[in-house]
Amino acid sequence: MSPRPHILISGAGIGxxxxxxxxxxxxxxVSVLEQASELAEIGxxxxxxANGAHALFSLGLKPALEKVWCEPVGKEIRLWxxxxxxxxxxxxxxxxxxYGAPYFMIHRGDLHRILLDAVTALAPDAITVNTRVTGFEQDDAGVTVIAEDGARFRGDALIGADGVHSRIRNxxxxxxxxxxxxxxIWRGLIPMERLPERLHRPVGTNWVGxxxxxxxxxxRAGALMNVxxxxxxxxxxxxxxERGTTEEALNDFRGWNEDVHTLIRNIEVPYKWALLGREPLERWTVGRVSLLGDAAHPTLPMMAQGANMALEDAIVLARCLDKHAEVPAALQAYESARIERTARLVRAANDNATRFHxxxxxxxxxxxxxxxxxxQEEKVKQRYDWVFEYDPVRVAI
Structure with a gap:
């Protein structure tokens, strides 16, 4: 029996x-090539x-996730x-x-650590840090990745999981x-003990104005509030x-409810970043090279599906490689299975950006x-049921 393909992955983020x-x-x-000198997920x-939970649970991660997640009872809209x-x-x-699985909130760093521990438990040498991928060459037999320092890595396929500014995509x-x-967007974390009890409720809250x-x-099991x-x-x-200041953030939300101001005043370090929109790609696979996560379908955060799409991608990619003997056929099947859904999610997030404001x-x-x-209930179901009902472990490929 011939050995399974050697897959090169550019990027050691969630996807x-x-x-x-x-x-x-x-x-x-698997060889994961990461440009950072140490593995620590920011954010x-x-x-x-549920769609993302199915992916993670299929990899045996539920016990580790349960220790750090928060499972809310619902989501609410509040008037600004x-x-x-x-x-x-x-x-x-x-x-x-x-939907057959929970909906949960988790610190990005906690999820990254759980994934990293699981990968290194299976293959301690799978990840190479300090490796900035600058290019690649492919032929009928495989792919050669070229790093900034001149190092070369040979494999049967290359997956660009290198984020919104993907060099592989470019x-x-x-x-x-x-x-x-x-x-x-302003973002930050707050130790929960700093906040009044009225803001401790186990719900996801969306203030609109x-x-x-x-x-x-x-x-983080209720220890932090993400804002x-x-x-x-x-x-x-x-x-x-990019760091901002508390005063600047308060000024941006001048006139909003005091609960919003309480949250802003208690953020430990307020960060800010611009939201840039991108139209969905018409394709993301060429031969033995394909894309995954934000590299393939960068999206605005208004559907809270960016990470979930990357999790779905990962499971469907692995299933397609299992199903097809030839790597290029597997990668094309992966793209075909994913591209319509991810494009729809990108457009749905764009629609929500308008709806919320x-x-x-x-x-x-x-x-x-x-x-x-x-x-209204029927409209909410139309917007979200098709998202949550998807199971990457069982969807047809």
């Missing part, structure tokens, strides 16, 4: 590590819905000025019953056009590490009418 784990657990040789909270509250949808037991298709959405919205939910606030403002630096939210009377219309 790259999940793909590595899915492949290693199936007996593939704050992630929302993992008065704090009036509407239920968006139920989660908790309802997600398990309806090498395949050129620079991906991006446009400034007119929005920037004219020109902005604020999302917050607990992570993200989007505002219409001309800030165009697309970086997760509608001018009708400017006053209580108009807001009540708008919320009753836009977040």
């Amino acid at each position: 790259g590590l999940t793909a590595a784990l899915a492949l290693l657990s199936r007996g593939y040789r 704050a909270g992630l929302q993992i819905s 000025s008065t704090g009036e509250t509407w239920k968006l949808f139920d989660l908790g037991a309802v997600s398990r019953q309806r 090498s395949l298709f050129g620079q991906m056009p991006a446009h400034f959405t007119g929005l920037m 004219p020109g902005g919205h604020v999302v917050h939910y607990p992570v 993200g606030g989007a505002i219409e403002r001309d800030w165009r630096v697309e970086s997760w590490t 509608n001018p009708a939210l400017g006053n209580a009377e108009g807001a009540a009418r708008y919320v009753d219309t836009e977040w």
Whole structure:
């Protein structure tokens, strides 16, 4: 029996590590090439819905995840000025019953650590750090990846899991056009003990208003509150590490409810980044090279599905490689199985960016009418059921 293909993965983020784990657990040789000198995932909270949970649970990670996740009972909409509250949808037991898996919130760093531990347990030498991929060459027999320091790595396939500014994608298709959405996001974490009891509820909360919205939910087993606030403002630096100030963030949300100001004042370090929009790619595979996660389908965060799409990609990729003897056929099948769904999710996030910031939210009377219309139960089901019902472990490929 011939050995299984050797898969090269550029990028050791959430998507790259999940793909590595899915492949290693199936007996593939995997080499993950990461440009950072040490493996530590930056960022704050992630929302993992049932579709993403199916992917993680299939890799045996549920016991480790349960130690650090928060499983909310639901999601709520709150009005920016008065704090009036509407239920968006139920989660908790309802997600398990309806979609077969929980919906949970988790610190990005916690998920990254769990994935990293699982990968290194299977293959201690699978990840090479300090390796900045600058290019690749492919032929009928395989792919050679070229690093900035001149090192070369040979494998049967290359997966670009190197993020929104993917070098692999740019090498395949050129620079991906991006446009400034007119929005920037503030993000940060708050030790839960700093917050009043009224903000400790186990729900995901989305404050909506004219020109902005604020999302917050607990992570790290309830020890931290994750906060993200989007505002219409001309800030165009697309970086997760750009620091701002508390005063600047408070000014951006001047006039908002005191609960929002309480959250902002207690963020340990406020970071800000610009939201750049990109149209979905028409293809992301060429021969023995393909893309995964944000490299393939960068999306705005308004559907909370960026990480979930990467998790789905990883499982479907591994299944396609299992199904097809020839690597190029497997990668093409993977793209075909994923491209329509991911494009739909990108467009749905774009639609939510507009929905969350509608001018009708400017006053209580108009807001009540708008919320009753836009977040009525049937419309919410139409927007989300198709997302949560997807199971990458069982979907046809």
